Amino acid sequence: MGEKILMKGNEVIAEAALRAGCKHYFGYPITPQTEIAHYFAKKMPQYGGTFVQAESEIAAMNMVYGAASAGARAMTSSSSPGISLKQEAISYTACAELPAVVVNIVRCGPGLGGILAAQCDYFQATKGGGHGDYRLVVLAPSSVQELYELTVDAFNIADRYRTICMVMGDGMLGQMMEAVEFRDTEEKFETDKSWATTGSGMKREHNIVTSIYIEPEILEKHNLKLQAKYAEITKNETRVETFNCEDADIIVAAYGTVARIIKNVIKTAEKDGIKVGLIRPITLWPFPTAAFEKYAEVPKAFLAVEMSAGQMVEDVRLAVNGKRPVHFHGRMGGMIPTQKEILQKIKEILK
Amino acid sequence: MATVFKKPHALTDLPMHYCPGCTHGIVHRLVAEVIDELGIEGSTVGVSSVGCSYNNYLYFNCDMVQAAHGRAPAVATGIKRVHPENAVFTYQGDGDLAAIGTAEIVHVAVRGEKITTIFVNNAIYGMTSGQMAPTTLIGQVTTTSPFGRKPEIQGYPVNVCEMLSTLPGAVFVERVSTHDIKNINNAKKAIKKAFQVQLAGLGFSIVEVLSTCPTNWGLDPIQSLKWIEEKMIPQYPLGNFRGKDLEV
Amino acid sequence: MAQHDMIFSGFGGQGIQSAGMLIAYAGMLENKFVSFLPSYGPEMRGGTSNCHVIVSDEEIGSPILNSATALMAMNRPSLDKFESSIVPGGIILVDSSLVNRSSDRKDVKVFEIPASNIASEMGNLTYANIIMLGKLLSETGVVSFDFFEKALKKVLPERRHYMIPEEMKALEIGMKY
Numbered sequence: 001m002g003e004k005i006l007m008k009g010n011e012v013i014a015e016a017a018l019r020a021g022c023k024h025y026f027g028y029p030i031t032p033q034t035e036i037a038h039y040f041a042k043k044m045p046q047y048g049g050t051f052v053q054a055e056s057e058i059a060a061m062n063m064v065y066g067a068a069s070a071g072a073r074a075m076t077s078s079s080s081p082g083i084s085l086k087q088e089a090i091s092y093t094a095c096a097e098l099p100a101v102v103v104n105i106v107r108c109g110p111g112l113g114g115i116l117a118a119q120c121d122y123f124q125a126t127k128g129g130g131h132g133d134y135r136l137v138v139l140a141p142s143s144v145q146e147l148y149e150l151t152v153d154a155f156n157i158a159d160r161y162r163t164i165c166m167v168m169g170d171g172m173l174g175q176m177m178e179a180v181e182f183r184d185t186e187e188k189f190e191t192d193k194s195w196a197t198t199g200s201g202m203k204r205e206h207n208i209v210t211s212i213y214i215e216p217e218i219l220e221k222h223n224l225k226l227q228a229k230y231a232e233i234t235k236n237e238t239r240v241e242t243f244n245c246e247d248a249d250i251i252v253a254a255y256g257t258v259a260r261i262i263k264n265v266i267k268t269a270e271k272d273g274i275k276v277g278l279i280r281p282i283t284l285w286p287f288p289t290a291a292f293e294k295y296a297e298v299p300k301a302f303l304a305v306e307m308s309a310g311q312m313v314e315d316v317r318l319a320v321n322g323k324r325p326v327h328f329h330g331r332m333g334g335m336i337p338t339q340k341e342i343l344q345k346i347k348e349i350l351k
Numbered sequence: 352m353a354t355v356f357k358k359p360h361a362l363t364d365l366p367m368h369y370c371p372g373c374t375h376g377i378v379h380r381l382v383a384e385v386i387d388e389l390g391i392e393g394s395t396v397g398v399s400s401v402g403c404s405y406n407n408y409l410y411f412n413c414d415m416v417q418a419a420h421g422r423a424p425a426v427a428t429g430i431k432r433v434h435p436e437n438a439v440f441t442y443q444g445d446g447d448l449a450a451i452g453t454a455e456i457v458h459v460a461v462r463g464e465k466i467t468t469i470f471v472n473n474a475i476y477g478m479t480s481g482q483m484a485p486t487t488l489i490g491q492v493t494t495t496s497p498f499g500r501k502p503e504i505q506g507y508p509v510n511v512c513e514m515l516s517t518l519p520g521a522v523f524v525e526r527v528s529t530h531d532i533k534n535i536n537n538a539k540k541a542i543k544k545a546f547q548v549q550l551a552g553l554g555f556s557i558v559e560v561l562s563t564c565p566t567n568w569g570l571d572p573i574q575s576l577k578w579i580e581e582k583m584i585p586q587y588p589l590g591n592f593r594g595k596d597l598e599v
Numbered sequence: 600m601a602q603h604d605m606i607f608s609g610f611g612g613q614g615i616q617s618a619g620m621l622i623a624y625a626g627m628l629e630n631k632f633v634s635f636l637p638s639y640g641p642e643m644r645g646g647t648s649n650c651h652v653i654v655s656d657e658e659i660g661s662p663i664l665n666s667a668t669a670l671m672a673m674n675r676p677s678l679d680k681f682e683s684s685i686v687p688g689g690i691i692l693v694d695s696s697l698v699n700r701s702s703d704r705k706d707v708k709v710f711e712i713p714a715s716n717i718a719s720e721m722g723n724l725t726y727a728n729i730i731m732l733g734k735l736l737s738e739t740g741v742v743s744f745d746f747f748e749k750a751l752k753k754v755l756p757e758r759r760h761y762m763i764p765e766e767m768k769a770l771e772i773g774m775k776y
Contacts, residue, residue, distance in 0.1 A: 055458035066429020210417035264660030
C-alpha cells in the first residue's frame with residue numbers, strides 16, 4: 001500500500017478504473033457524479049485511452065457496448081435519471097454477455113428529483129431496470145476506500161463472468177473526501193476474449209456479438225445459460241459485512257452511507273444498554289440471504305434503514321422469512337436519517 | 352473454366368431472407384465487394400441495426416456486432432475507439448437512422464468519428480410491416496398514414512444527406528440509388544470512397560442508398576425500381592454533398 | 600473519544616473549501632480519521648459555499664453534520680444559517696470585517712476576528728481563511744501547527760509552495776489574535 005491521500009469519492013472511482021486497466025470511458029454530465037468524467041478527461045491521454053463525452057446517456061452506454069464488444073475494459077457512469085436512460089443498452093449488454101462497469105452515484109427521485117444523496121434506485125439496480133430476465137452484480141461501497149476497492153473488483157467480476165457490474169454509491173459518497181490508500185499494483189483477472197469483435201485477421205471464423213435470438217428454442221437455451229451464470233455468481237461473489245450480530249437485541253440492515261450512520265448508532269445504543277447488530281450487504285445483488293438466515297433467530301427484531309421509501313427491506317423480509325418481525329425506517333428526497341431518529345425507532349421497536 | 356462471376360469473399364454462403372425484389376441484397380453485395388477490393392475483411396467490424404437487415408451479421412464474413420434500434424453509430428464509436436486501426440461500418444435503415452437514431456447519427460458526424468455508415472432509404476418501415484418512416488414521401492400510403500402522408504399532419508420527409516452535410520465532421524456524404532445498373536455501379540464507387548475516406552482517417556463518411564420495398568410499397572419488383580426513379584429521386588436527389596474531391 | 604465536527608462557510612472565492620480541506624488533510628496526516636463533505640449543486644451556485652469536516656480518533660459514521668462543535672463563518676448568511684447548529688460548549692469564529700452583527704449565543708465561545716482586514720494589511724486578501732484557521736487551531740487543537748504546514752505542502756500545487764511561509768505567518772497571527 002502507498003501513502004494515504006485525501007480524495008473525493010468520484011475521483012477515486014475514476015482513478016480505480018484507470019488502475020484496473022479501463023482505458024475507455026463514455027459519459028454524459030449529471031450531478032452529483034460529473035467529477036468522474038472530469039478526472040477521466042484529464043487523465044485518459046496519459047493512459048493512451050479514450051474519453052468520449054457522448055450526446056446522451058443512451059449513446060454513452062451503447063458506446064460501452066461497442067467498446068466491450070471490441071474486447072476492452074469499458075465503463076460509463078451517471079446518476080439516477082441518467083441511469084434510467086442507460087437501461088436499454090444495459091439489457092442488451094447483459095444479453096450479449098459483454099463485460100462492462102456502470103457506476104450509479106444515486107440522487108433522490110423520482111423524476112428529475114433532486115441532486116442530494118438517496119438509495120431510491122435499489123429496485124432498479126437489483127430487480128431489473130431494463131427489460132428481460134437478467135441481473136447486474138451490484139456493489140455498494142460505504143467509504144471512499146471501498147469505492148476504490150470495489151471499483152477495481154467490478155472490472156474483474158465483469159470480465160470473469162462476462163457480465164455487467166454496477167458500482168452503486170450515492171451523492172454523499174461521490175462528493176465527500178476521505179483518506180484512500182492505493183495498492184502499488186492491481187490484480188487483474190486475465191481472461192480469454194477470443195469472442196471479441198477485434199477483426200478476424202482472416203485467421204478465424206467471424207465473431208458475432210448479438211442480443212437477438214429469434215428462435216424460441218435458442219433464446220430459451222440462452223436464457224438458461226444466463227441463469228446458470230447468475231447462480232454461479234450468487235455462489236461465488238456474495239459479499240456482506242456483519243458486525244455485532246451475536247446476541248444482538250436488534251439487527252439493523254443497511255448499506256452504503258446509511259451503514260456508516262448505523263455504526264455510530266451501535267456505539268450510542270450501547271451506552272443505553274441496547275445491543276444493536278449490523279448486517280451490511282456489500283453486494284446488493286446477489287443479496288446476502290445466508291447472513292440473514294444465520295442470525296434470523298438471534299434478535300427480537302430486524303430493522304432496515306434506507307434512504308428510500310423501503311426497497312431493500314423487501315429482500316430482508318424474504319431472507320428473514322417470517323422468523324422475526326422486520327421493521328423499516330427511511331428518509332427520502334435527499335434527507336439523511338439521523339442517529340437520533342434511528343435510535344428512537346430502535347427503542348420503540350424494543351419497547 | 353474461367354470464372355466470370357462469383358460471390359464476394361466478404362459474404363457468407365447463407366441464403367438471405369429478404370423479399371423478392373428488395374435491393375438490400377444488392378447493397379450487401381456492394382459493401383462486400385468493396386471490402387474484398389480493399390482487402391480489409393480481416394480488419395473490418397460491421398454493426399447491424401434494427402430493421403429488415405437486423406441479422407445481416409450472418410451475411411457478412413467480417414466480425415459483426417448487433418446494435419439496439421438507432422444506436423449503431425454509438426456502438427460503432429465504441430468499437431472504433433478501441434481499435435482505431437480497424438474499419439468500422441454501420442448498416443442502417445431509414446427508421447433506425449432517421450427516427451429513433453437521429454441523435455446518434457448526427458453526433459457521430461459532429462464528432463467526425465472515423466466510421467462509415469451505409470444508410471438504406473426505402474421510405475418505409477419494412478420489418479414491422481409498412482409503417483410511415485421519416486423519409487416517407489408526401490402522399491405515400493403506409494399502414495400508419497393510410498390516407499397518404501399529409502404535411503399538415505405528419506410533416507415532411509427528412510433529407511439526411513443534406514442535413515448531415517452541414518456538419519464539418521461529415522467529410523464524405525453521397526446519395527446513390529439501386530434502380531438500374533449504372534446507378535448500382537455509382538453506388539459501389541461511393542461506398543468504396545466512403546471506406547477509403549475512413550481508412551485515410553479523414554472523418555465520418557455516409558452513403559445513402561435509395562432502395563426498394565416491393566412488399567410494403569405494394570408494387571412488383573420492376574414497378575418498384577421505376578418508383579425509385581420517378582417518385583423518390585425528385586425528393587432525394589442523387590449526387591455528392593461533401594468530399595467529392597477528397598484525395599484518398 | 601475526541602471528535603471535531605466543523606462547519607466552514609462563506610462566499611465562494613473566500614477559500615472556504617480549501618480551509619476545510621486543509622484541516623482534513625492535516626488530520627489525516629496526523630493519522631486521524633477524517634471526512635470532508637462539500638456543499639454541491641444549486642446550493643453552491645448562489646455564491647455561498649460551505650463544507651462539513653470531521654476529524655476523529657475513531658471511524659467516522661455520517662460525514663454530514665446535523666450539529667457541529669465549531670463554525671467558521673466568513674459572511675453574515677453563514678452565521679445566520681449555522682449559528683444554531685453549534686452544540687453548547689462549541690465555538691463560533693466570525694470574520695468581523697465582513698459580518699456586521701455578533702452572535703447571540705451565550706452557551707458557546709464566540710470569537711470575532713477581523714480576518715479580511717488583517718489579510719488586506721498583509722497585502723493578500725486570500726490569507727483571511729488561514730488567519731481564521733489559526734484561531735480554530737489555537738482554540739480547539741484539532742490539528743497541530745506542524746501538521747498544518749505539512750498539509751499546505753500537500754494541498755497547494757508545487758508552483759505555489761513559495762507562499763507557504765506567508766501562509767504560516769497568517770496562521771500564527773490568527774492563533775495569537
